[in-house]
Amino acid sequence: MDLSEVFKSTLLIGPEISLIVAGLIIIVLDPILKGPSKNNLFGIALLGLAVGFILNLERFGVAQTAFSGALSLDQFAAYFNLIFLIGAFLAIILSRDYLKNIDTYSNEFYALILFSTSGMMILSSSKEFMSLFLGFEIMSISVYILSAFNRKSVRSTEAGIKYLILGGFSSAILLYGIALLYGASGSVYLQEIVSKFDPSNPLFLAGGALVLVGFIFKIGAFPLHQWVPDVYEGAPMPVTAFMSVGVKAAAFAILLRVIFEGFNEIQLSIMPVLWIIAVFTMLVGNIAAIAQKSIKRMLAYSSIAHAGYALIGIVAAYGGDKLAVSSVIYYLFAYMLMNLGAFGVLTYLSRDGKECETFEDISGLWKKRPYIAVALGVFMFSLAGIPPTIGFFAKYRIFLSAVQADFYWLAIIGILASVISAYYYLRVLVYAFMKEDTATFPSFKIASSIVLVVLCIGTLFLGIFPFDSWSLALEAAGSVLVAFKGG
Amino acid sequence: MLGLSSQLGPKRKAKGKLAPYESGMSATGDTRGKFSIKYYLVGALFILFDVEVVFLFAWAVVFKDLGMLAFIEIIVFLIVIMAGYFYVVKKGALDWE
Numbered sequence: 001m002d003l004s005e006v007f008k009s010t011l012l013i014g015p016e017i018s019l020i021v022a023g024l025i026i027i028v029l030d031p032i033l034k035g036p037s038k039n040n041l042f043g044i045a046l047l048g049l050a051v052g053f054i055l056n057l058e059r060f061g062v063a064q065t066a067f068s069g070a071l072s073l074d075q076f077a078a079y080f081n082l083i084f085l086i087g088a089f090l091a092i093i094l095s096r097d098y099l100k101n102i103d104t105y106s107n108e109f110y111a112l113i114l115f116s117t118s119g120m121m122i123l124s125s126s127k128e129f130m131s132l133f134l135g136f137e138i139m140s141i142s143v144y145i146l147s148a149f150n151r152k153s154v155r156s157t158e159a160g161i162k163y164l165i166l167g168g169f170s171s172a173i174l175l176y177g178i179a180l181l182y183g184a185s186g187s188v189y190l191q192e193i194v195s196k197f198d199p200s201n202p203l204f205l206a207g208g209a210l211v212l213v214g215f216i217f218k219i220g221a222f223p224l225h226q227w228v229p230d231v232y233e234g235a236p237m238p239v240t241a242f243m244s245v246g247v248k249a250a251a252f253a254i255l256l257r258v259i260f261e262g263f264n265e266i267q268l269s270i271m272p273v274l275w276i277i278a279v280f281t282m283l284v285g286n287i288a289a290i291a292q293k294s295i296k297r298m299l300a301y302s303s304i305a306h307a308g309y310a311l312i313g314i315v316a317a318y319g320g321d322k323l324a325v326s327s328v329i330y331y332l333f334a335y336m337l338m339n340l341g342a343f344g345v346l347t348y349l350s351r352d353g354k355e356c357e358t359f360e361d362i363s364g365l366w367k368k369r370p371y372i373a374v375a376l377g378v379f380m381f382s383l384a385g386i387p388p389t390i391g392f393f394a395k396y397r398i399f400l401s402a403v404q405a406d407f408y409w410l411a412i413i414g415i416l417a418s419v420i421s422a423y424y425y426l427r428v429l430v431y432a433f434m435k436e437d438t439a440t441f442p443s444f445k446i447a448s449s450i451v452l453v454v455l456c457i458g459t460l461f462l463g464i465f466p467f468d469s470w471s472l473a474l475e476a477a478g479s480v481l482v483a484f485k486g487g
Numbered sequence: 488m489l490g491l492s493s494q495l496g497p498k499r500k501a502k503g504k505l506a507p508y509e510s511g512m513s514a515t516g517d518t519r520g521k522f523s524i525k526y527y528l529v530g531a532l533f534i535l536f537d538v539e540v541v542f543l544f545a546w547a548v549v550f551k552d553l554g555m556l557a558f559i560e561i562i563v564f565l566i567v568i569m570a571g572y573f574y575v576v577k578k579g580a581l582d583w584e
Contacts (some may be wrong), residue, residue, distance in 0.1 A: 004556070006560070007556055027570055027571070027574045031573075031574055031577030031578055032577070417490050
């Protein structure tokens with residue numbers, strides 16, 4: 001690689017650099033500053049994310065490659081970067097009120113969210129296995145630390161250690177798969193691996209399967225979903241909000257890219273596998289969610305179920321259907337809004353270091369905090385897929401693409417699963433609206449309320465007028481399918 | 488066959504046979520031995536500077552061929568490492584006592 005190429009590429013990855021620089025500034029300033037000025041460092045984090053957001057907007061419309069084709073800065077990556085950046089921005093504001101209540105290092109928290117987001121952005125644009133693994137690890141390691149952030153809580157520590165060990169295994173499996181693919185093809189670039197793909201060579205099949213396992217773990221889909229409830233339940237609430245939208249979207253981004261840019265020849269052979277995974281993910285997630293007594297754990301199971309719905313879109317996209325790919329992308333965008341909102345409400349209601357977790361903790365919310373109760377209602381309706389919310393539109397597109405691709409059974413199972421899901425989402429609302437007000441709620445928090453209002457308006461507005469965000473998703477799907485040459 | 492032999496075969500238990508295999512040494516102490524936290528401190532420091540040297544050495548060998556741009560890149564790399572090191576020192580994580 002020519003060194004001037006490195007220089008040019010460095011100029012292109014402005015969004016990633018702005019996040020890392022902001023994170024480093026926070027880490028250096030935190031030990032220097034004394035007193036109350038220390039509490040303002042989260043402004044630097046928000047500034048870094050805002051700069052990254054603006055620089056990322058320039059990527060729409062122009063597809064560029066950086067570092068000799070290792071990173072593809074196209075619209076697909078730009079759309080996912082929007083999901084990560086908005087998610088991180090809102091999660092940071094939500095966590096500010098939350099962190100006041102627990103005695104811990106808050107500035108490191110912001111820096112870690114920035115680093116993790118930069119890892120997701122590298123992951124979503126990588127077209128080569130080395131930068132893929134780099135992004136994967138930057139994202140994961142920061143999130144391992146964040147899960148254990150409430151270090152005086154046993155459950156948070158347990159969540160961190162569990163996630164670290166299982167995540168370490170999944171990274172090792174992914175890396176072994178990459179090594180096998182490299183051994184079989186002599187390249188780490190997706191395109192070259194595909195051009196040398198040979199179904200009779202077992203190295204290719206084993207490598208591809210191991211890589212798939214690594215991604216399925218991070219998505220939290222069926223056979224490898226066991227870590228999700230424990231980690232999501234134990235991690236601090238804003239971290240759960242952040243990783244349930246960020247890490248999941250990043251893992252889906254790279255799964256889509258590998259399937260539709262890299263492995264188009266073996267795409268046909270993994271579709272039956274993904275079909276089974278999607279069905280079991282939906283069923284396991286939804287059925288297990290019914291039995292939960294904790295809302296946080298229930299939302300963790302529901303996040304497994306939502307991964308299943310998004311997988312329907314990937315199965316339906318077989319043959320490179322642009323509408324189906326964009327339905328997956330759009331689903332993740334919608335899931336970011338509504339799930340961040342649902343966890344945001346729970347974060348808002350957490351007080352004095354005690355998290356709002358059980359159904360009793362929100363009992364009678366409507367009588368004491370009517371606006372928060374309405375926001376909770378909007379997010380729950382959206383998660384259940386009831387119009388006029390964005391959750392309905394996103395789910396409609398997913399099931400429509402399944403029907404158009406003649407996967408009738410998949411669509412039927414998906415719709416049945418989301419009928420099951422309505423039961424436990426609405427149960428939350430029964431407690432919030434119809435039960436006696438036995439719980440006590442925290443006083444008004446301005447910053448978190450603004451976040452909830454923004455998410456609420458986004459969920460409703462985009463549910464009624466999805467056109468612009470949907471056409472952006474279509475363009476993003478078009479850019480990831482550029483290299484695809486049909487099944 | 489394996490199941491049958493494990494069920495029916497004669498078993499003569501002895502202390503030496505039941506002890507865990509430790510390459511011929513007799514086992515001493517508890518398995519859950521405590522490590523000093525300082526062990527991890529040394530480990531963390533080693534990783535920090537080891538990784539740094541790995542890159543610095545490779546760069547220094549071909550310094551003349553790479554020129555100015557590589558110099559700037561290594562400076563950026565050092566700044567990132569030093570920011571982390573600065574943070575650790577300032578937080579007092581390296582205090583030995």
